[in-house]
Amino acid sequence: MQNILELKNITKRFPGVVANDKISLDIRAGEIHALVGENGSGKSTLMNILYGLYNADEGEIFLRGEKTKITEPRQAIDHGIGMVFQHFMLVEPLTVFENVILGSEPQKRGFIDFRGAEKEVARLSREYGLRVETGARVEDISVGQQQRLEILKALYRKADILILDEPTAVLTPQETEELFGVMRNLKEQGTTIIFITHKIREVLEISDRVSVLRRGKLVGTKNTSETDRPELAEMMVGREVLLRVEKEKAQPGEKVFSVSDLEVRDQRGTKRVKGVSLEIREGEILGIAGVEGNGQQEMVEAITGLLRADKGKITLEGKELQNLNAMQIKKKRIGYIPEDRHKRGLILDFNVADNMILGFHTEPPFVQRFFIRDERAIKENAGRLVEEYDVRPPNIQQQVSTFSGGNQQKIVAAREFSRKPKFLICSQPTRGLDIGAIEFIHKQVIDQRDKGAAILLVSAELDEILSLSDRIAVMYEGRIVGEMPVEEADEKKLGSLMLGGEARKDRGGDTVETGTE
Amino acid sequence: MWDYLVYFVNATVLAAALRMATPLILTSMGGIFAERSGVINIGLEGMMLVGAFTGMLTSYFTGQPWLGLIGALLAGALMGLVHAVASVTYKVNQVVSGTAINIFAGGVTVFLLRWIFDVAGTSPAVSRLPVVTIPLINRIPLIGPIFGTHNIMVYMALIIVVLVHIFLFRTVWGLRLRSVGEHPKAADTVGINVFLTRYLAVIVSGAMAGLGGAYLSIAHLSRFGDQMTAGRGFIALAAMIFGKWTPFGALGASLLFGFANAVQMRLQELGIPSQFVQMVPYILTMVALAGFIGRATPPKAIGKPYEKE
Ligand SMILES: Nc1ncnc2c1ncn2[C@@H]1O[C@H](COP(=O)(O)OP(=O)(O)OP(=O)(O)O)[C@@H](O)[C@H]1O
Ligand SMILES: [Mg+2]
Numbered sequence: 063m064q065n066i067l068e069l070k071n072i073t074k075r076f077p078g079v080v081a082n083d084k085i086s087l088d089i090r091a092g093e094i095h096a097l098v099g100e101n102g103s104g105k106s107t108l109m110n111i112l113y114g115l116y117n118a119d120e121g122e123i124f125l126r127g128e129k130t131k132i133t134e135p136r137q138a139i140d141h142g143i144g145m146v147f148q149h150f151m152l153v154e155p156l157t158v159f160e161n162v163i164l165g166s167e168p169q170k171r172g173f174i175d176f177r178g179a180e181k182e183v184a185r186l187s188r189e190y191g192l193r194v195e196t197g198a199r200v201e202d203i204s205v206g207q208q209q210r211l212e213i214l215k216a217l218y219r220k221a222d223i224l225i226l227d228e229p230t231a232v233l234t235p236q237e238t239e240e241l242f243g244v245m246r247n248l249k250e251q252g253t254t255i256i257f258i259t260h261k262i263r264e265v266l267e268i269s270d271r272v273s274v275l276r277r278g279k280l281v282g283t284k285n286t287s288e289t290d291r292p293e294l295a296e297m298m299v300g301r302e303v304l305l306r307v308e309k310e311k312a313q314p315g316e317k318v319f320s321v322s323d324l325e326v327r328d329q330r331g332t333k334r335v336k337g338v339s340l341e342i343r344e345g346e347i348l349g350i351a352g353v354e355g356n357g358q359q360e361m362v363e364a365i366t367g368l369l370r371a372d373k374g375k376i377t378l379e380g381k382e383l384q385n386l387n388a389m390q391i392k393k394k395r396i397g398y399i400p401e402d403r404h405k406r407g408l409i410l411d412f413n414v415a416d417n418m419i420l421g422f423h424t425e426p427p428f429v430q431r432f433f434i435r436d437e438r439a440i441k442e443n444a445g446r447l448v449e450e451y452d453v454r455p456p457n458i459q460q461q462v463s464t465f466s467g468g469n470q471q472k473i474v475a476a477r478e479f480s481r482k483p484k485f486l487i488c489s490q491p492t493r494g495l496d497i498g499a500i501e502f503i504h505k506q507v508i509d510q511r512d513k514g515a516a517i518l519l520v521s522a523e524l525d526e527i528l529s530l531s532d533r534i535a536v537m538y539e540g541r542i543v544g545e546m547p548v549e550e551a552d553e554k555k556l557g558s559l560m561l562g563g564e565a566r567k568d569r570g571g572d573t574v575e576t577g578t579e
Numbered sequence: 580m581w582d583y584l585v586y587f588v589n590a591t592v593l594a595a596a597l598r599m600a601t602p603l604i605l606t607s608m609g610g611i612f613a614e615r616s617g618v619i620n621i622g623l624e625g626m627m628l629v630g631a632f633t634g635m636l637t638s639y640f641t642g643q644p645w646l647g648l649i650g651a652l653l654a655g656a657l658m659g660l661v662h663a664v665a666s667v668t669y670k671v672n673q674v675v676s677g678t679a680i681n682i683f684a685g686g687v688t689v690f691l692l693r694w695i696f697d698v699a700g701t702s703p704a705v706s707r708l709p710v711v712t713i714p715l716i717n718r719i720p721l722i723g724p725i726f727g728t729h730n731i732m733v734y735m736a737l738i739i740v741v742l743v744h745i746f747l748f749r750t751v752w753g754l755r756l757r758s759v760g761e762h763p764k765a766a767d768t769v770g771i772n773v774f775l776t777r778y779l780a781v782i783v784s785g786a787m788a789g790l791g792g793a794y795l796s797i798a799h800l801s802r803f804g805d806q807m808t809a810g811r812g813f814i815a816l817a818a819m820i821f822g823k824w825t826p827f828g829a830l831g832a833s834l835l836f837g838f839a840n841a842v843q844m845r846l847q848e849l850g851i852p853s854q855f856v857q858m859v860p861y862i863l864t865m866v867a868l869a870g871f872i873g874r875a876t877p878p879k880a881i882g883k884p885y886e887k888e
Contacts, residue, residue, distance in 0.1 A: 115768060136770035151765035153758045154879075164758055165769030167751045174751055215769070 065127075066091035066254050067112075067223060072121035074107055076464070079455045081107040082118070083278040089223070094245060094255045096265040096286070099275035099298055100496040101468020102454045105258050106148055108275070109225050113145045114138040139166070144216025145225040148258075148467060148494075149404070150208050154201040158194050158211055159183045162218050186217055191244055204355070206237040213244065224248065225256045228467070230264060231494045234353050234522055242268050260468075260496050262294050274298055299498040307501075309508045312532040315344035318516035319485045324374035326357070326364040334360040336540035337374070342485070342516040347507070349531030349548075350520045351556050357540035358520045359401065362489050365518075366398050367391040368406075378485055392421045397483030397510075399474055401490040401520070407474040410463035414453070415444035417462050418477050443480075451476040452502070467494040472503075479506055486510055489520045504530060524553050538562050590724035592841045597725065597733060598799060600837025602627070602791040602808075604736040606815035607822070607829040608743050609655075609787030613662075615747065615824060616780035617760035617880040621677030622662050623788045624812025625684030630655040630789030631796040632688040635803035636695070638705040647797045648708065648732075648790070655789020656782050658684070663781040667774055670884035681812075689805050700805055707801040708732055732790075732798040737830075739787075744826040756780055760878035763885040773885045788812065814861075824877065839863040 067089040074082040081104045089095050097105050110116040112123065114132040123130050125141055132138050138145075152161050162183050168175040183196050192210040200208060209229055216224055226245075230238045245255055245268060259265060265272050266286060274281040274297040281297050295303040319342045326335035334357040342348045352358055363369040365376055367388035376383045378394055392398075400406035408417050419428045419440055427439040444458040451472045453465075462470060471494060478486070488507060492500040507530060511517055521527050527534060528551060535545040536559040544559040606623050613620035620626075633654035638647030658680060665676040696702055710730050717727025747753040756776055758766040763773045791811070796803045814836055821835075822828025839859055846856040 113768070134770070135768050139770050145768070147768070151762070151768045153762045153765050155761060155876075156754075156758065160754060164754060164766070165771050167754065169751050172750050172752065174749060174754060219769075 064091050065089065066125070068124040069108070069112070070122045070124065072108060072111060072118050072123075074104075074111060074116060074118050078457050078460070080278045082111070082121075084121070085275070085278075085280045087273055087280060087283070089254060089256060090271070092249065092252055092254055093270040094249055094257055094268055096269035096272040097256055097258045097275065098260065098262075098265060098272060098294065099281075100277075101472075101494075101499055102277075102466035103275040103298075103496075104278045105275055106227055106466065109145060109227055109256065109258070112138070113143060113225065139219050139221075142220060142222045143225070144219055144221025144223070146209065146212040146216065146227060146229055148227040148231075150212055152200045152208060152211065154199070156200060157196070158198055158200060158203065158207075159196040161200055161211060162196075162215050164215075166219055183214065183218065186214055190214075190217060190247060191240075192217075205232045206234070206240075209233065209237075209241070210244075217248075222252065223254045223256070225258075227258045228260070228494060229257075230259055230261065231467075235524075236353075238264070260494070260500075262291050262497070265294065266291070276300060295497055298496065303497055303501060307504045307508065307529040309530075310512070312346050312511065314346040314532070315514065317341055318344050318379060319518070320375075320377050321361075321365070322375045324361065324364060324376065325372040326360045326369055327372055328360050328369070333372070334540055335364065338537070338540070338542055340518075340535065340542070342518060344516055345511055345514050347511050347517040347519055347530055347532050349527040349534045350518065350537050351524060351527045351534055351560055352520075352522075352537035353560050354522050356537050358537055359489070361537075362398075362400075362487055362518075362520060365391075365487060366396065389421075395481065395484045397478035397481065397486040397515075399471075399478055399486075399488045399491045401493065403470050403474050408462050408470060411461060413459050413461055414448065414465075414473060415440050415458040417473055418444040418447055418458075418480075420477065422477075422481060447476040447480055468496055468499050471495055472499060475503055475506065479510060482513070483510070483515055486515050486517045487520070488517065490522065491519070492521075492523070492526060524556055527556070528553070536560055587842050587845055590721065592845060593725045593838070594729070595841035595844065596834060596838040598729065598837070599840040600833040601730075601733045601736045601799075602794045602811050603815045603818050603833035603836055604740060604791075604830055605732075605794060606788045606791035606812055607818040607833055608739055608826060609784040609791065610816050610819035611743065611747075611824055611826060611829060612756075612780045612787065613659075613784035614819065614881055615760045615878055616756050616777045617763060617878055617883065617885075618663070618666055618777055618781050618784075619673040619677065619882045620662065620781065620784050620788075621674050621816070622658065622680030622684075622812075623677075623784075623791075623815055624808055624810065625677075625681035626655045626658040626662075626785045626788035627792035627795075627808045627812045627815075628684040628688055628806070629658050630792030631807055632691065632792075632803050633789070634793035635702050635705050635796040636691075638707070638797050639703065642706055644706050644708045644797045647705070648793050651789040651793030651797075652786045653789070655792070656786040658789070659782040659785020660778075662785065663778045666884065667777045667781070670886075673882050673884075685806060688803070692803065692805065702796075702803040704801050705797060708798045730794075730798040732794045735790075736794075740826045740830045747826065757878070760880055763880050767885075767887070777885075788815075791815065820877075836863065 065088045069085060069087040072082050072085045085108060099105055107116060111118045114135045114137050117133050123132055130141065159180050163179045168178045180196055187194055192214050194207050194211050194214065195203065229241060233241060249255060257269060269286045271283055272286050273283040320340065322339045324335055324338045328334045338361060350358055360369060364371045367386055371384045383391055404410060422428060427436055430436050441458065448456045448458055453469050453472050462473060492503050495503065507517065519530055531548050533547055534551045535542045536556060538560060606627055610620055610623055630651035634647040634651035637650030638644045662676055662680055665671040666673040692702060693699060708731050710728060712728045717723045755771050759771060759773050759776045767773050792808060795807055818832035818836060819829045821832035843856050843859045847853050
């Protein structure tokens, strides 16, 4: 096969880091090329350069054999390069099809040809099996649909080189399978795909070749068929990685936290949690398994005071929490790793040091008398956490928005763990993290458990639920539909419950196997 | 009761309301352009004032009010350009830049008025744009007395509202403008030039405010007076917000404020102290802003300069 794209000695420096260090990469026409590497290793940067959003400091790009300058996204689009960004680039109040055509609108003397546009989008959507509601506003559609919309955008612009930057991080396992179907379909039609992911399983399943970056450098490129899990893991992290969590059996103590008969509505007023009761003991991890959107997020937000509970009781060490606000709850030493770190966990325009004290910023040692900030304590705190959690780059004055996704997550985790919480809520704690960082966060969670924290873990990753939890509850349509000790759980059993267990049969239409009965 | 209602709501008052609303309508369209592209334009007031002055000046020297209108448009556009350079290229805080424009406009018009005409307060009279009567409409009962006879700029303003609506929601450039105001980076990734879009939007914004000002000096009246905009630029901004950044919404809000103004004049006739009465439009504005509109969501990227990389 021929190289459709060659990157030669691409170098990109940001203040304090070399994000890409003389990277040379060949992409063959029609292949699916996986690009992997730790958080902050420079994957997104390299792709942004290819797309013209960033300009490289050094290096050259050869497209179809010709040296090409790409300094603006417009040029990339004209050269048939399309990109789906790690953080979607969608205009939320606009409709799906307006987003698709934006910038390349079919027009008649300046007037948008709405009819033609809608037809064309519908055709593409059908042809590639990318189901979207063309008329809906983007803010109203699911994440999976937003992703399909992003792919449609690229196809609409006739991209034959498609960059997918961590598309599966936000997808459910079913949606990931669907995406892979679309990718195979595209490949058959001759599209070249560059696919970024942290999940080695996905690399092995879908890619033809795989390239690994580490700290801005290319470690190597392999044929997928000639490599395996441990080798890739080692290439990524530079050492052997435990792909399993090691933990002792839990020693649960007193009951710390409980929820009884909780009912919660979301912001639109739809009831999402319909009578949930839970109990967690000291030194125990309760995992909540479930397909996203079955009320997990609303439950967690009610516990943390971000949503109001309609009904029910939430207690921590016997004291009721359900009517307190988020600040009061935070003061009760509840740690919270939210699933959407951009909306909830961080203030992106603040620097690391200030983000490391959020929620504790009114307490000593960070404020002194007369509400004056103690800069020394703030710096000392951030410096210590950045080192302990290996945040890269370790620059506490840097604005959080310029950190890679994984490192942003480490900042949230570091802050929440640092205050020795009695009760800890981890919602998708390792979404978007590299395997090294996942291993690290998992160790920290277990460590918190062993120090006596009661932990509520919400995750869409069954692997994560199975390897961390001591007990597992499955949530489906706002209810707990099953609960069991981890020893009795397996993927099949959980998977069945997650889709509604037996209830599912009478509805029909699901393709997943029936449960254990 | 009925008598009172008729006293305040009748053809004369409503026609006056429309006249009072016209500068607000034009200027609020300017506000929509800038803010939909993500740039706050507090400077509308100053841009109006400069438009009013330039309109008068051009009309005075050429004797042509139509040239005055063009002069006002260009002067407003120039002020818009200044705001764009400051806030888009140099990323000055947009409220600061707009406020600076207001202060500058207040000073420079007073100064030029003295310097050119050697008068304080008001300019000499100039020729103004014609009042026209729309043939058929003026014979319709009820409608006729309200809409039938007005300065030509009143009708222009109404047509401009329709054009702005079509521009924003039917054309390619309108779609791009809106996307730039909501999520400039997303717009950038599909090849839209964020800086150019914002520049053009803010320049058009200034031009519209210039027209709004010209209405005061060469259509409604035929002279310029110091500070003659008297806060209308800010009221237009309120009308834009009240109208949720849509042309027809802003039109409705402008009409409401115009009506409040017309009622105020009636109240003065009744002998209610004028200082008190003059507050009415402003109180109405505040009540409207605080109570009625509910949550108005502005364009998301508003006030934030776009940084590449
Ligand atoms: N705009 C920016 N300003 C400053 N530094 C930046 C900027 N963008 C990226 N960086 C830095 O460049 C490095 C590479 O970041 P990049 O986002 O490419 O990583 P990544 O491999 O995509 O990581 P992840 O898997 O977490 O998404 C990081 O150290 C990051 O902090
Ligand atoms: Mg990335």
